[in-house]
Amino acid sequence: MSEGTLYDKVWENHAVAELPTGQTQLFVGLHLIHEVTSPQAFGMLRERDLDVAYPELTHATVDHIVPTADQSRPYGDDAAEEMMAELEENVREAGIQFSDPNSGDQGIVHVIGPEQGLTQPGKTIVCGDSHTSTHGAFGALAFGIGTSQIRDVLATGTVAMEKQKVRRIEVTGELGDGVEAKDVILEVIRRLGTEGGVGYVYEYAGEAIENLDMEGRMSICNMSIEGGARAGYVNPDETTYEWLRETDAFRDDPERFEELKPYWESVRSDADAEYDDVVVIDGDELEPVVTWGTTPGQGVGITQPIPSPEDLPADKRETARRAQEHMRVEPGETMEGYEIDVAFLGSCTNARLPDLRRAARIVEGRRVHPDVRAMVVPGSQRVQRAAEEEGLADVFREAGFEWRNAGCSMCLGMNEDQLEGDEACASSSNRNFIGRQGSKDGRTILMNPRMVAAAAIEGEVTDVRDLKEVTVA
Amino acid sequence: MTTEEIPEVESVTGTGVPVRGNDIDTDQIIPARFMKVVTFDGLGEFAFFDQRFDSATPAASRDGDGGAVEAQDDPKDHPFNDERFRDASVMVVNANFGCGSSREHAPQALMRWGIDAIVGESFAEIFAGNCLALGIPTVTADTETIESLQAWVDENPDGEIEVDVAAETVTYGGTTVEVAVDDAQRKALVDGVWDTTALMKSNADAVRATAESLPYVSLDD
Numbered sequence A: 001m002s003e004g005t006l007y008d009k010v011w012e013n014h015a016v017a018e019l020p021t022g023q024t025q026l027f028v029g030l031h032l033i034h035e036v037t038s039p040q041a042f043g044m045l046r047e048r049d050l051d052v053a054y055p056e057l058t059h060a061t062v063d064h065i066v067p068t069a070d071q072s073r074p075y076g077d078d079a080a081e082e083m084m085a086e087l088e089e090n091v092r093e094a095g096i097q098f099s100d101p102n103s104g105d106q107g108i109v110h111v112i113g114p115e116q117g118l119t120q121p122g123k124t125i126v127c128g129d130s131h132t133s134t135h136g137a138f139g140a141l142a143f144g145i146g147t148s149q150i151r152d153v154l155a156t157g158t159v160a161m162e163k164q165k166v167r168r169i170e171v172t173g174e175l176g177d178g179v180e181a182k183d184v185i186l187e188v189i190r191r192l193g194t195e196g197g198v199g200y201v202y203e204y205a206g207e208a209i210e211n212l213d214m215e216g217r218m219s220i221c222n223m224s225i226e227g228g229a230r231a232g233y234v235n236p237d238e239t240t241y242e243w244l245r246e247t248d249a250f251r252d253d254p255e256r257f258e259e260l261k262p263y264w265e266s267v268r269s270d271a272d273a274e275y276d277d278v279v280v281i282d283g284d285e286l287e288p289v290v291t292w293g294t295t296p297g298q299g300v301g302i303t304q305p306i307p308s309p310e311d312l313p314a315d316k317r318e319t320a321r322r323a324q325e326h327m328r329v330e331p332g333e334t335m336e337g338y339e340i341d342v343a344f345l346g347s348c349t350n351a352r353l354p355d356l357r358r359a360a361r362i363v364e365g366r367r368v369h370p371d372v373r374a375m376v377v378p379g380s381q382r383v384q385r386a387a388e389e390e391g392l393a394d395v396f397r398e399a400g401f402e403w404r405n406a407g408c409s410m411c412l413g414m415n416e417d418q419l420e421g422d423e424a425c426a427s428s429s430n431r432n433f434i435g436r437q438g439s440k441d442g443r444t445i446l447m448n449p450r451m452v453a454a455a456a457i458e459g460e461v462t463d464v465r466d467l468k469e470v471t472v473a
Numbered sequence B: 001m002t003t004e005e006i007p008e009v010e011s012v013t014g015t016g017v018p019v020r021g022n023d024i025d026t027d028q029i030i031p032a033r034f035m036k037v038v039t040f041d042g043l044g045e046f047a048f049f050d051q052r053f054d055s056a057t058p059a060a061s062r063d064g065d066g067g068a069v070e071a072q073d074d075p076k077d078h079p080f081n082d083e084r085f086r087d088a089s090v091m092v093v094n095a096n097f098g099c100g101s102s103r104e105h106a107p108q109a110l111m112r113w114g115i116d117a118i119v120g121e122s123f124a125e126i127f128a129g130n131c132l133a134l135g136i137p138t139v140t141a142d143t144e145t146i147e148s149l150q151a152w153v154d155e156n157p158d159g160e161i162e163v164d165v166a167a168e169t170v171t172y173g174g175t176t177v178e179v180a181v182d183d184a185q186r187k188a189l190v191d192g193v194w195d196t197t198a199l200m201k202s203n204a205d206a207v208r209a210t211a212e213s214l215p216y217v218s219l220d221d
């Protein structure tokens, strides 16, 4: 059993009681809600005549179904309109703050929490969304929950959980040119498997992690769930505090910042903390990773050959065979040169300002390949405005990208942004499951945002390190 | 609040349906386009939709009433389309079943199709937790045990399977095999305490005390 880790400490601070099931009743410091997974929970509350226990610790946004082109109401899609209207009514009734599109603060739930300063170290954060793990980047204990648990949190401010093990993933060294946080996490999942993290919380540490900005840390924690770990975190440090200082929560209240800082410091993992497992990855050796298959664990370095199913562990072979058939890739080849039809730059993994900045530097002065439909969907309205102000939007538009409004968009194809037929998509998102992007024959290749930009330009999967970066003057 | 009757789930008995394959994710169990709903009613018919139908329109979806799907669907080979398994309540799956998103729509769709218990090699955690919240046991056994059970179900679509959660066994056709049930899950199901809302609501004072002990929490009174 782990001891002295951030996980142990935050757990301890929030434990309310031991339940007859042996589970712990855990206090929830921040409950984020969105339109897809919350309406049923509010319905259950109504059935039982219960109120929302802690509306002041709850925050809502709309992201999954929101159209990213024409956002005038009522939405063109009746089902989307119905879900939005339902959320509006639920938050109004319960007195829950709502970052709706009119507020200028709307966006993907895992982008807006951090940017508004709602996400803080040492908090417990839940949301009916598996990528809630993202918020762990700030040293919060953050995990996705199901609808019945949303009901529990709404009704009681708590959730029933079993304590998990902690695996420290130490990434040593320095990431090379063109290698990003996204590549680190794709590599972790490739090595440990999509179920390697089941039963674990991941603590990401080591020089390469400490040197990442908050956005990079978020990309990594975001995909903990793709590795089977329900939560992942990075210990808070000066990088974390610098970010927090500039958020709504503390910009005008430096005193509150100083008041809370000792608590944040206190939850950091101790130097002699004990872990249930430790994995070390050499960051110097990494290269850009892309997926060749239909699970996020089916990844490969861009210059490396796609593995033959026979060379994989027995239980992975059948899935690999089917994946290779679906993707139409051959073992022994690299993914370089794999033709794409769509380039999607977006999602809660990689649609924050630095992601867009890096991608824009690749795109600037170039044109999107004539056979490619390319789009940028900023993670939030704030990201969108900032990118427009600093000219990134123009860079993308001039190159032939569509510049959209904030939302989940083609990450999961719940709005009108979907793959068609067997289109192949270079995507900065987190899931390449069959059907994920809206077409069951669609093919998704996960990669970092600069790699998406390079693929959009070349019309095929490209090693971004071979494309000379055009410096923005 | 009123104390409600939470049924105890000591065991589940019914015929089986084998759904083979590792890493069957929630996008396969219930494609996202069927989640544009504000209730879970009627989700059952969309379980494994893209595995079951070659839909001519990729955007095939429920009609305005949340009812039928569009007409151009060609049924494919899938156990959920197989008449022999139509009344099954015990699903037998392989490894890492239910990985992917946290959508409770997945177990909801399976439950509404008729599944009351799932036997498999392993389950994704959030999925298993969501199942528990619905009173659906997810019990595990090794690869060989699962494969034999799947083969038996294929041969005996009308054969009864008993998933005994309390005893941690599965019995079928005169054979009893041991399975594993997560401790908390077993206790919750067997003692009928899997509906956690009532349980946790009764600790409201302790919850408030914890909230007040945390430096970052500011409550409206």
Ligand code: SF4
Pocket: A063, A064, A108, A109, A110, A129, A131, A347, A348, A349, A407, A408, A411, A412, A429, A430
């Ligand atoms: S961007 Fe994608 S992964 Fe992130 S919350 Fe939206 S749908 Fe989920």
